[in-house]
Amino acid sequence: xxxxxxxxxxxxxxxxxxxxGNDLGGNDLRIAIVASRFNRFIVDxxxxxxxxALKRHGIDEDRLLLVWVPGAFELPLLADQLASSGxxxxxxxxxxxxxxGTPHFDYxxxxxxxxxxxxxxxxGLPVTFGVLTxxxxxxxxxxxxxxEGNKGYDVxxxxxxxxxxxxxxxxxxxxxxxxxxx
Ligand code: INI
Numbered sequence: 001x002x003x004x005x006x007x008x009x010x011x012x013x014x015x016x017x018x019x020x021g022n023d024l025g026g027n028d029l030r031i032a033i034v035a036s037r038f039n040r041f042i043v044d045x046x047x048x049x050x051x052x053a054l055k056r057h058g059i060d061e062d063r064l065l066l067v068w069v070p071g072a073f074e075l076p077l078l079a080d081q082l083a084s085s086g087x088x089x090x091x092x093x094x095x096x097x098x099x100x101g102t103p104h105f106d107y108x109x110x111x112x113x114x115x116x117x118x119x120x121x122x123x124g125l126p127v128t129f130g131v132l133t134x135x136x137x138x139x140x141x142x143x144x145x146x147x148e149g150n151k152g153y154d155v156x157x158x159x160x161x162x163x164x165x166x167x168x169x170x171x172x173x174x175x176x177x178x179x180x181x182x
Contacts (some may be wrong), residue, residue: 126158
């Protein structure tokens with residue numbers, strides 16, 4: 001076994017010098033949620049799903065912050081404030097944009113997605129996209145149910161995995177010889 005022999009994160013037979021990903025440790029992560037009040041009866045369920053995932057992974061509530069904004073269009077601005085603070089390992093954005101509810105669906109949903117992508121890249125931080133974009137309320141409710149059928153739950157898991165992966169890669173890039181201790 002070499003110094004850098006990988007533990008496979010994906011189960012592939014192919015050997016790599018080092019492989020990262022699929023790590024869901026994460027109980028010391030600090031995570032911010034930004035959620036939009038528009039269609040709140042749906043977004044509340046996404047927030048509960050996300051909180052459930054974070055709690056199941058042993059993240060204490062004093063490591064979690066929740067911020068509400070009026071609508072999905074406002075999510076990127078707050079996500080940027082939180083991401084640039086340096087106080088969080090990941091930001092989770094939750095919202096619901098429903099086509100039937102707005103003639104400017106494409107603008108709200110599109111700018112929200114574009115803005116959140118930009119926040120992630122500008123800050124080098126995972127920003128996960130838990131914004132439902134559906135044609136109907138029924139479709140949104142289907143994606144905001146209990147357990148893993150809940151988009152909030154799913155994107156919270158993604159936030160944990162991405163934060164862990166970025167941390168592991170960062171440590172490796174700082175000093176590859178330290179990997180054994182990390
Ligand atoms: N915001 C949403 O989060 N979901 C929607 O479905 C929606 N509709 O239907 O218009 C919506 N609009 C508000 C928007 O996000 C902003 O809050 C508003 O335009 C003020 O900037």
